[in-house]
Amino acid sequence: MQRHNLHITLLRKTSNQSIKNISRRIIKLETLKHYDEHLAEYYTWMSGGFENKNQEAYNFFKENSIIPFSNKSAYDFGAGCGFQTLALAKLGFNVTAVDFSIKLIEELKTKVSNYNIKILKGDILNAVSNIIEPCELIICMGDTIAHFSDKESLKKFIFQCYAKQIEGGKIVLTLRDQINELKNEERFIPVKSDDNTIFTCFLEYFDDYIKVYDIINIRKNNQWIQKISSYIKIRLTAEQVISYLENAGYKITKKKIERGLVTLIGTSV
Numbered sequence: 001m002q003r004h005n006l007h008i009t010l011l012r013k014t015s016n017q018s019i020k021n022i023s024r025r026i027i028k029l030e031t032l033k034h035y036d037e038h039l040a041e042y043y044t045w046m047s048g049g050f051e052n053k054n055q056e057a058y059n060f061f062k063e064n065s066i067i068p069f070s071n072k073s074a075y076d077f078g079a080g081c082g083f084q085t086l087a088l089a090k091l092g093f094n095v096t097a098v099d100f101s102i103k104l105i106e107e108l109k110t111k112v113s114n115y116n117i118k119i120l121k122g123d124i125l126n127a128v129s130n131i132i133e134p135c136e137l138i139i140c141m142g143d144t145i146a147h148f149s150d151k152e153s154l155k156k157f158i159f160q161c162y163a164k165q166i167e168g169g170k171i172v173l174t175l176r177d178q179i180n181e182l183k184n185e186e187r188f189i190p191v192k193s194d195d196n197t198i199f200t201c202f203l204e205y206f207d208d209y210i211k212v213y214d215i216i217n218i219r220k221n222n223q224w225i226q227k228i229s230s231y232i233k234i235r236l237t238a239e240q241v242i243s244y245l246e247n248a249g250y251k252i253t254k255k256k257i258e259r260g261l262v263t264l265i266g267t268s269v
Contacts, residue, residue, distance in 0.1 A: 030231055030232065031100075031147055031231045031232070031233075032100050032101065033229075034214070034229050034230065034231040035100070035101040035103070035104065035231075036101050036102060036103050037229070038214060038216070038227065038229035039214055039229070040101055040103035040104050040107075041103070042192075042197070042199060042216065043080060043081060043104060044081050044107065045192065045197070046191055046192040046199050047083070048192075050081065050082075050083065050111065053083040054082075054083050054086050054087055054111075055087075056083075057083050057084045057086075057087035057088075057141075058087040058090060058091070060087075060263075061084075061087055061088065061091055062091070064254065064265060066088075066091070066137065066170060066172070066265075067091050067092065068091070068092045068093055068136065069136065069168070070136045070166055070168070070169075071133070071134075071135070071136060071166070072092060072093050072094045072136070073093070073094055073096075073133060073134075073135035073136055073137070074088050074093035074094065074095045074096070074135060074136065074137035074138070074139070075095070075096045075098065075127075075128070075131065075135055075137070075138045075139070076088065076095055076096070076097045076098065076139050076140075076141075077098050077124040077127065077128065077138065077139070077140040077144065078098070078099060078124060078140055078141070078142060078144030078145075078147070079097035079098060079099045079104075079108060079119075080099055080101070080104045080108070080142060081104050081107040081108050081111065082097060082107070082108040082111045082112055084139055084141050085097040085108065085111075085112060085117060086111055086112050086115065086117075088137070088139075089112060089115035089116065089117055090115075093137065094116050094117075094118075095115075095116070095117045095118070096117075096118045096119075096120060097112075097117055097118070097119050097120070098120045098121075098122060098124050098127045099120075099121065100121065100122060100123060100124075102121060105119060105121050124140070124144075124157065125148070125153060125156065125157050125160075128157060128160045128161055128164060129160055131164040134164055134165055134166045134169070135164060135165055135166070135169065136165065136166050136168070136169045136170070137169060137170050137171075137172075138161045138164070138165065138169070138170075138171045138172070139171070139172040139173075140157075140171075140172070140173050140174075141172060141173070141174045142174060143174070143175065143176060143233070144174075145157075145173055145174075145175055145236065145241070146175060146176070146210075146233035146234055146235075146236055147233055147234075148234055149234075150208075150234060151208070151234055151236070151240070154234065154236075154241075154244065155244045158171075158241075158244045158245055158248050158250075159244075159247075159248045161248070162248040162249045162250060162268060165268045166268070167268055167269070168267065168268060168269075169267070169268040170253075170265060170266065170267050170268070171245070171250060171265070171266045171268070172263070172264070172265050173241060173245075173263075173264045173266075174261055174262060174263050174264070175236050175238065175241060175261070175262050175264075176236075176260055176261060176262070177236070177237050177238045177257075177260075177262050178210060178235040178236055178237060179237040181205045182203055182205070187202055187203045187204070187205075188200060188201075188202055189201040189202070189203070195219070196218065196219040197216065197217070197218055197219070198216070198217040199214070199215070199216055199217075200214075200215045200216075200217075201213065201214055201215070202215060205235070206235070207235070208234065208235055209232050209233065209234050209235050210232070210233055210234075210235050211230055211231075211232055212230060212231055212232070212233060213228060213229075213230045214228070214229055214230070214231075215227075215228050216228075238255065238257075238262045238264070241262075241264060242255070242264065245264065245266045246266075249268065249269065250266030250267060250268060250269070251266060251267050251269045252264060252265070252266050253265050253266065253267050
């Protein structure tokens with residue numbers, strides 16, 4: 001009887017884990033589809049232009065003394081079209097850029113062809129586990145860490161990053177603190193607009209995640225066409241991510257909040 005009950009318990013645990021794995025794969029596929037079929041075409045434009053964002057990244061790294069000091073190895077996870085990737089290369093790092101969007105990677109290739117940059121398409125959790133030689137810098141910027149399928153996966157990523165870094169190596173993460181829920185009309189967020197394109201986000205809040213609707217209105221032949229796509233991102237707070245970093249072994253050396261974006265820098269000790 002005890003063996004039968006144990007068998008049932010194991011089956012339930014296996015079933016729950018299988019459901020979790022299926023859910024994670026579905027979230028990844030939906031997010032990838034959202035980027036490649038909806039967002040990638042507008043990503044650089046909505047961010048403010050490549051040159052502006054690249055210079056902003058370069059200035060940030062210089063101001064925070066993020067320059068090569070050892071083996072020059074750096075990883076840019078969720079590199080997108082390369083705002084930070086190119087900035088790190090200009091500073092002398094040998095950069096490996098990782099992203100899951102083929103469209104953003106193709107744009108990235110056009111920006112960095114004159115630099116020593118390795119480009120990988122794939123899942124960043126798999127990519128960090130495949131690092132062979134310890135590196136001195138890992139960055140995961142923009143809103144990338146919210147794209148993990150759950151907090152457990154993010155925590156695993158941070159612990160793996162620590163295991164793959166040399167002593168004194170740094171990690172840079174950015175996120176939007178979602179401790180406070182926007183209400184009613186506050187959930188409509190104007191992102192960017194010009195004469196022919198209007199980009200708006202709408203946020204739907206749940207306990208552990210947020211459903212993001214990217215609404216794009218495009219003027220073509222004097223008519224407005226609306227495109228809407230959505231994806232899920234996990235709901236994070238700065239304190240949660242700081243606790244993951246510290247539990248992994250990092251010392252937090254910087255926390256900055258600017259225009260709603262939290263920047264965290266940790267040093268491997």
